[in-house]
Amino acid sequence: MPTHAERPGPRRPAGPSAQSAPPDGSAPGASPPQWHRGMTILATASLFIGTRATWTTAMRFDPPVAGAISLCYAAILLCGVLALCVRGRRALGRVDAAVLAVAVALAVCAYWLDHGGTDEGVLTAQAATEILHGRPVYGSPWPWLFGTPRVGLTKTMGGGGDYTYAYPPLAALLTAPVRLIVHSTAAATLVTSGALVAGTVTLWKLLPAPWRSAATAVCLGFGLLPHYARAGYPALIAFALLVPAVVRWPGTGAGGRLGRYGVLRACCLGAACAAQQLAWFLAPFLLIGIYAVRRGDLAAGATTPGGRTAPAALALTARYAGSAALTWLLVNAYVAVQDVPAWFKGLLLPMTQGAMLHGQGLMGISYYFTSGSAHLAFYSYASLLLLLGLLAALTLFIRRLGPALTVLPWLPFYLATRSQDGYFLLMTPLWLAAAATVPAGALATAWRPRLPRPLAGRRGRVALAAALVLPAALCATVAAASPPPLRMKVTARFAEGARHGVTSLAVRAENTTGVRLTPHFASRAGQGASAWWPVRSGPGTLGPHASASYVLRPPHGLYAVPRGPHVPVHLIAVTDGPMTITTALLPTTHAH
Secondary structure, eight states, X not given: OOOTTTSOOOOOOOOHHHHTOOTTSOOTTSOOOHHHHHHHHHHHHHTTTTHHHHHHHHHHHOHHHHHHHHHHHHHHHHHHHXXXXXXXXXXHHHHHHHHHHHHHHHHHHHHHXXXXXXXXXXXXXXXXXXXXXXXXOSSOOOGGGOOSTTSOOEEBTTSOEEOSOOSOXXXXXXXXXXXXXXXSTHHHHHHHHHHHHHHHHHHHHHSOGGGHHHHHIIIIITSHHHHHHHHTOTHHHHHHHHHHHHTTGGGTTGGGOOHHHHHHHHHHHHHHHTTOTHHHHHHHHHXXXXXXXXXXXXXXXXXXXXXXXHHHHHHHHHHHHHHHHHHHHHHXXXXXXXXXXXXXXXXXXXXXXXXXXXXXXXXXXXXXXXXXXXXXXXXHHHHHHHHHHHHHHHHXXXXXXXXXXXXXXXXXXXXXXXXXXXXHHTTHHHHHHHHHHOOGGGGTTOOOOOOOHHHHSHHHHHHHHHXXXXXXXXXXXXXXXXXXXXXXXXXXXEOOTTOOSEEEEEEEEEEOSSSOBOOEEEEESSSSBOSOBOEXXXXXXXXXXXXXXXXXXXXXXXXXXOOSTTOOOEEEEEETTTTEEXXXXXXXXXXX
């Protein structure tokens, strides 16, 4: 018989509290881990970023909004106190919800003060207007939209600019009904800002409780994504739709069945691809990951007779991809039938337009730090080869690279001729989704191809990984190390009297290559190029190894040279076919 100390106590009935206990076995009222408090504090502190500037603007133009922001300051301080003082997990969860609510309130205040949008929002609003009037969206130039400081023109290497709509149609379709009520660009920025809030709330809800405040910080607190939303970027709609597809993505098709939730994930992926082209680059990585995980699970569970796991996993992945593609086609159907060639060309335009160099990536070597390059196309080759290499690496090393599946698609943009940081940061909330919901253990049984024995060891795998990215590295080296195609000597003519500035440039250019070049000229002070400088005299085309003299005039008659010894101004000459750039320092001595 058991002793008195060994006798079991009375059994407690299994109540709701027992059923709602967290997976780690602790009760909802148990003390939360200290790192959860840290996440909440970081999210709370992030709400201070940019808030003073918003308050200052509101005090000048809309004092009631400034009063609302002042109340948000009080709420931020209170959330900071509560995050450190509450004792239970459930109570800290309520603080997380309060931090999210304050972040949304601040985002609404910022939108109220600034909702005019930039070129992305203006173009989307115009596309929505075209839809409402039954006119084609793609292939029609809208030059009257450009020319203001807020609406920049994407210049092309051929000496022109892109005046057309170059995004998938979902953003315009969502904006169209709003345009009936809001008769300005604010209709487009309202849609993208609403998408950001909806995506943030969805991500917050789907993440494990301790991670939720991190979603608030990344999506709203740091201030980066709200700025893009107020500009009208369609990528924010794609982000919101990608959240359900990415959170716990290894669970897609678990048990060999796609199920309703799997179909919903696929539809969200297809709709995201119909919102912005960035989603196109994530899609193949996601398909490879789903196939590898499902094939590994089917093999481990022996759910397929005869061990034919590959066809079953492939069929499931095909159903997922088919559901996404069908959704994409349905969203595109209305605008596509109006003019199929123009629609198809418009969707591919960001990859085919030959846009001017721009961004913070590797192309800066040729654009900012050297005299140019005669082989800019090799940056594009490097970007494509790196994309293919990363897809192959993910297939071969899915168990190691799988957790980074939501980060890998953006690496090729660093090598592209257009490598602005928006391509990297717009999808950073998906990085958080992977960190919180895709642990390495979720990929422990994922299928991976069997490597030959010489490559199976650690050194062999490292060599194979290096070989996959080597072609991209070689192409990038060719582009960066290539000399400029022109030798240019620039002489400036300055205005006399009080109007200091350049009135014309005399350029002596020598083509050092064996191909004909058609140069187009612009100035650059800092990171951005000016409008094109018209050629007053000089040949349109410069033959192989030929020399010619050009006289250029500023776009607006007088170029005001930036004052100060640390503001160099450069003249750039670009060509399209082949894509090249040559940079020469513009003399500014007489401007001082």
